Amino acid sequence: MSHFSLESVHNYCPYCGEPIELLIDCSVHAQEYVEDCQVCCRPMVITAEVDNEGDVSVRIRSDDE
Numbered sequence: 001m002s003h004f005s006l007e008s009v010h011n012y013c014p015y016c017g018e019p020i021e022l023l024i025d026c027s028v029h030a031q032e033y034v035e036d037c038q039v040c041c042r043p044m045v046i047t048a049e050v051d052n053e054g055d056v057s058v059r060i061r062s063d064d065e
């Protein structure tokens, strides 16, 4: 059983609205981190939760909310 599991999630930047791709570490059940947008380079606050079935839910908000 591997503990290393990255899930690719597609979402949109809260600043510029461009589609972005995130790699979520599914071995962590709940996490929040900051990642710069690949397009406009502004910091997005990303909250990722993994349920018991391994489904990932991701929320993205801007850093100034």
Ligand SMILES: [Zn+2]
Residues within 6 Å of the ligand: 013, 014, 015, 016, 017, 018, 037, 038, 039, 040, 041, 042
């Ligand atoms: Zn952006």
